[in-house]
Amino acid sequence: MTTPLRITYREAVKQGIREALLADPRVFLMGEDVGKYGGCFAVSKGLLDEFGAERIRDTPLSESAFVGAGIGAALGGLRPIIEVMTVNFSLLALDQIVNTAATLCHMSGGQFPVPVVIRMATGAGRQLAAQHSHSFEAWYAHVPGLRVVEPATIDDARGIMRAALASPDPVIVFEPISLYNMEGELTDAAAQVRLEGARVHRIGSSVTLVTYGASLWRCVAAAEVLAQDRIEAEIVDLRSLRPLDDATVLSSVRKTRRVVIVDEGWRTCSLAAEIGQRIVEQAFYDLDAPIARVCTEEVPIPYPKHLEDAALPGPERIVATVRRLLGHAD
């Protein structure tokens, strides 16, 4: 048992990449500004010096080109880690990801798996305005052939890369922008991180908060407020957005019988909608209250701080929603 170490989420992601680079010569990192600049969120700082320009590759500003190149490299036997600055920019590479990476294994009858890992920052909270702050996880979670994960804890951030590279399928790794500076303890659990499966982050009995990504910590803050009124929220961190771990969600729902889904995506056609529907399909008779959702307001993410905060599914909105479900509205 090693001594727990306090590191940032950014450092945890970096250590995961570094370990992969050290462990397997087929692994390389590619993306805009990942080399000389050290990554637009400073995740890859220092890696160029350690591993050289062959394995830490700066690319032109063309997501379609370098994501496509990464897919080709994966088909050719390498294990590329592709960094796309934010999920907004990944839309330029959507064709490569959805039409190529997700389909080739299927269309070749299993002959050509595409073991590419594509990392991208997601979400709001850093005043980066509408074009750098959105949450399009649901778009990718929609596509068969992809695996989609979003580590929300230090351990998951540290351990996910090994699991992602071990997968024969293309894996999309979402890294919440607002968590890069978050500090926390790195534990031995990081070595056990799997690609699939949700995790119960907090045990409770009154209500289940189903969430993922940066909203995990909004739920934690809400749960602390609710606990003062002896409302014990159970928090399920989905971790994997495709495939979704129904079993963990349902077993919590069957215990608490009330659900609030907290999703930084927009409500319409959201992951929250999908999760809610799955609960209704499989646990309708266990529910003691309507399923509620707390999502981002349906506006392009505003730039001003107060408006950005107001648009996001913050702890106050979660607390108010839980109280309403429990029948004591304020």
Add this chain to the structure above:
Amino acid sequence: MQTEFRLPALGADMEAGTLVEWHVAPGDRCKRGDVVAVVETDKGAIDVEVFVDGIVRELLVPPGTRVPVGTVLALLDTEAAAPAPEKVPTPSRTPAEEGAAEAIQPRVKISPAARKRALEMHVDVASLRGTGPEGAITLQDVERVGPSPQPSPAVAAEGAAGMRAAIAAAMSRSKREIPHYYLATTVDVTPAVEWLAAHNAAVPVTERLLLPVLLVKAVALACREQAGFSGFYREAKYERTPVVHVGVAVALRGGGLVAPALADTATRSLPELMDGFRDLVTRARAGRLRASELAAPTIILTSLGEASVETVLPIIQPPQVAIVGAGEAAVRPWIVDGNVVPRHLLTLSLGADHRVTDGRLGAHFLARIAALLADPAAL
């Protein structure tokens, strides 16, 4: 809006009934739960309640007419009526069977989990007050009134296994939550036995009375006199119910038992109670009890006299606060005026909730029942 008021099935086997009397006339306003008509069935005359608020527009069936279940008896205007019906938690009424009721009553707002549990526990959801979002009835609202509070998936099992699980859940809860105290006393029931013998000799077989009926009545009267034994313990508080409904524990042939209520026991005559008792036992064994009868008891009498048991140490059915046990009324030696004489002796016992009453009150309660039994003609 115009609503049809149909003849409900007042028992699972009822196919038709004779309208005896209308309690309303066209133009009258009626509230959900009001008795609007009396219908004669195989089981006797039954008050029929209306399930919506409204104004009577037209009576379609004149008194004396025999009509099949489902016949439209009257037309009501429900437009002017208040949208939120008053909840009427009066288990002493005889509500129509649920199926028929649901056809005309406005949909009850109840969570899926609560509805499922209410079915399992035979709780009449119309009698509940919801505390959930938008006033919906929640699981907790159902379990607060019902016999089995634990979310045990086993309760969902069908038939005997389901009943076993329900009993297990209720009794486990009882022993977990209720600090019982037990008292027992030997009662000389010779006057009651002799009075019964004399009474039964003078009436046709069908009108004969049994000792348990005297016990039921005595328990009910003692409850009416003394608080602390009839009622419910909910949310750390004892609630005395205004009306005493004594439940009688009925063992079922396939195993298990139920304890349906003899509604408003204290005010009913012995022959009425005997009829009710017979009816309950018959229907309990046929599996035809009404939901309201099972949810209604405010105290239970469990009599194991037939099993030649001397003393019963009974376990309270939550959320009730007391249960009376009766052993066999056997001939045993007893001392009367300094002489040992054979008398009919019965051990009367009490399991009571120490959160509500103490042993001294319990002793007084038992003594009151014994005293009432000593004068059977007055029961």
